[in-house]
Amino acid sequence: MFSVSARTQYAIRAMVHLAMREGHTATAAEISAAEHIPAKYLEGIMSRLKLSALVDSERGKNGGYRLAGRPEDISMLAVIEAMDGSVRPVSCLGSQTNCSATAAGPSCLPKKFWGGLKEAIDAYLGSKTIRDVVEG
Amino acid sequence: MFSVSARTQYAIRAMVHLAMREGHTATAAEISAAEHIPAKYLEGIMSRLKLSALVDSERGKNGGYRLAGRPEDISMLAVIEAMDGSVRPVSCLGSQTNCSATAAGPSCLPKKFWGGLKEAIDAYLGSKTIRDVVEG
DNA sequence: ATATATTCCTACTATCCAGATAGGAATTAC
DNA sequence: GTAATTCCTATCTGGATAGTAGGAATATAT
Ligand code: FES
Ligand code: FES
Numbered sequence: 001m002f003s004v005s006a007r008t009q010y011a012i013r014a015m016v017h018l019a020m021r022e023g024h025t026a027t028a029a030e031i032s033a034a035e036h037i038p039a040k041y042l043e044g045i046m047s048r049l050k051l052s053a054l055v056d057s058e059r060g061k062n063g064g065y066r067l068a069g070r071p072e073d074i075s076m077l078a079v080i081e082a083m084d085g086s087v088r089p090v091s092c093l094g095s096q097t098n099c100s101a102t103a104a105g106p107s108c109l110p111k112k113f114w115g116g117l118k119e120a121i122d123a124y125l126g127s128k129t130i131r132d133v134v135e136g
Numbered sequence: 137m138f139s140v141s142a143r144t145q146y147a148i149r150a151m152v153h154l155a156m157r158e159g160h161t162a163t164a165a166e167i168s169a170a171e172h173i174p175a176k177y178l179e180g181i182m183s184r185l186k187l188s189a190l191v192d193s194e195r196g197k198n199g200g201y202r203l204a205g206r207p208e209d210i211s212m213l214a215v216i217e218a219m220d221g222s223v224r225p226v227s228c229l230g231s232q233t234n235c236s237a238t239a240a241g242p243s244c245l246p247k248k249f250w251g252g253l254k255e256a257i258d259a260y261l262g263s264k265t266i267r268d269v270v271e272g
Numbered sequence: 273a274t275a276t277a278t279t280c281c282t283a284c285t286a287t288c289c290a291g292a293t294a295g296g297a298a299t300t301a302c
Numbered sequence: 303g304t305a306a307t308t309c310c311t312a313t314c315t316g317g318a319t320a321g322t323a324g325g326a327a328t329a330t331a332t
Contacts, residue, residue, distance in 0.1 A: 001220040002138050002257060004250070006291065009226065012246050027307065041292055047309070060300025061306045076249065084137040090145065110148050113212065113269050114140070120260040121138060124253055133249050142320065163278065177321055183280070196329020197277040273332105280327070288319080298309070 008083045010037045011045050012133065015079055018055065019071040019134050025064030045083070052082035071134060077125035087121050089114045144219040146173045147181050148269065151215055154191065155207040155270050161200030181219070188218035207270060213261035223257050225250045 013035045018026055028046055032039040046065055049055045054074060055065045067074065081087075092098050093115060098108060149171045154162055164182055168175040182201055185191045190210060191201045203210065217223075228234050229251060234244060 001216060001223050002225055003227070004225045009246070012249075016245055029307085038292060040294075043309075044292095050308090057308065058300085059298075059306095059308045061304095062301060063299085063307045065308090080137065087137050089138055089140045091139070109152055109272055110145070110269055112272055113148075113264060116264070117257070117260055120256055121253070124256040128249060128252070133246055136245055136248055165278085174321060176323080179280075180321095186279090193279065194329080195277095195279045195327075198330060199278045199328085201279090275332090276330085278327100278329080281325085283323085285322075286320085288317105289315105290317090291315085293314075294312085296310085298307100300305105300307080302303105302305090 004080075005084055007041075007045060008080055010035070010042065011049060011079055011083050012076070013037065014042065014045060015049070015054070015067070015074070015130050016134055018065060018067045019130050021066065023066055025058060025062075025066045027064040030064075048082050049079075052078065054078060054082055067130070071131035072129050074130045075126050076128040076130070076133065077122060079130070080125060087118050087125070089117050093118060140216075141220055143177075143181060144216055146171070146178065147185060147215055147219050148212070149173065150178065150181060151185070151190070151203070151210070151266050152270055154201060154203045155266050157202065159202055161194060161198075161202045163200040166200075184218050185215075188214065190214060190218055203266070207267035208265050210266045211262050212264040212266070212269065213258060215266070216261060223254050223261070225253050229254055 014031050014037065017031050017035055028042050029039060031037065031046075032042045037045075046055065046057070050057050050065075054068055056068045057063065057065050077087075086094070088094060090111070092108070092111060150167050150173065153167050153171055164178050165175060167173065167182075168178045173181075182191065182193070186193050186201075190204055192204050193199065193201050213223075222230070224230060226247070228244070228247060
């Protein structure tokens with residue numbers, strides 16, 4: 001239950017790898033080899049991280065990736081959201097529609113419960129940074 | 137991200153329905169109609185709830201289901217675990233093996249981070265009961 | 273006894289999506 | 303101009319989730 005996608009785990013390992021480079025670029029191929037992540041799959045991951053402005057990239061020879069900020073300024077929530085979107089236990093949270101099979105309308109009982117879960121998860125993930133993970 | 141299975145949502149609605157019956161039995165067919173849950177699918181759900189001792193059942197004519205305890209004594213964590221097992225963001229938690237693609241061995245950096253997430257989720261889900269959901 | 277209502281059990285199907293792969297286009301350093 | 307690299311688009315595949323089908327076991331009412 002609540003298992004995390006391989007993509008997210010890969011992304012975190014990649015970010016940790018970049019953090020330990022302290023500003024120096026690392027190529028996708030290098031990260032792939034060091035962290036045992038399928039090379040072509042990792043390319044897509046790095047692309048998403050770039051899109052969310054969590055990493056900077058340089059193309060061409062001697063190119064590569066580096067963190068877009070200090071490790072202590074990049075929250076784990078940001079990394080995870082870059083992969084799989086925001087935390088949303090049920091689809092009705094953050095949108096006007098109700099969960100498909102629920103006829104309950106605006107007074108659906110479990111809705112607050114799920115909202116509380118989202119807040120608890122966001123609070124934890126938002127409080128942790130890449131640096132916290134690197135330091136163990 | 138972290139979306140909950142339809143099965144779990146169904147199970148919670150079924151438990152809430154039973155809670156509002158205050159000890160009187162309700163048949164699966166009744167719950168199915170009231171909560172808009174596919175009848176045959178709900179049977180399997182009730183079976184799991186029974187297996188985890190969250191509901192009692194009576195077979196035959198005039199049979200049905202009732203809560204196995206007071207609503208305030210049944211945690212949401214128990215209901216959710218009955219459906220989809222325990223909260224385990226990464227597969228290495230609670231078992232000796234490492235996550236498939238991770239070569240890191242015992243010193244895997246993200247492991248503590250995921251453990252903390254599990255604790256945060258368990259703490260929230262464990263603190264809420266069926267009664268809390270019924271009362272909104 | 274028999275009919276009826278119910279839980280309980282096993283198996284099957286369909287659909288969706290995460291994970292992964294393939295091939296190449298654009299860009300930059302030397 | 304060549305090699306190294308990011309970037310883009312398309313496609314395949316296995317396994318999980320959601321749902322269906324059919325009936326066996328069990329209890330009640332009449
Ligand atoms: S409508 Fe989303 S939980 Fe009820
Ligand atoms: S081995 Fe499970 S998170 Fe690293």
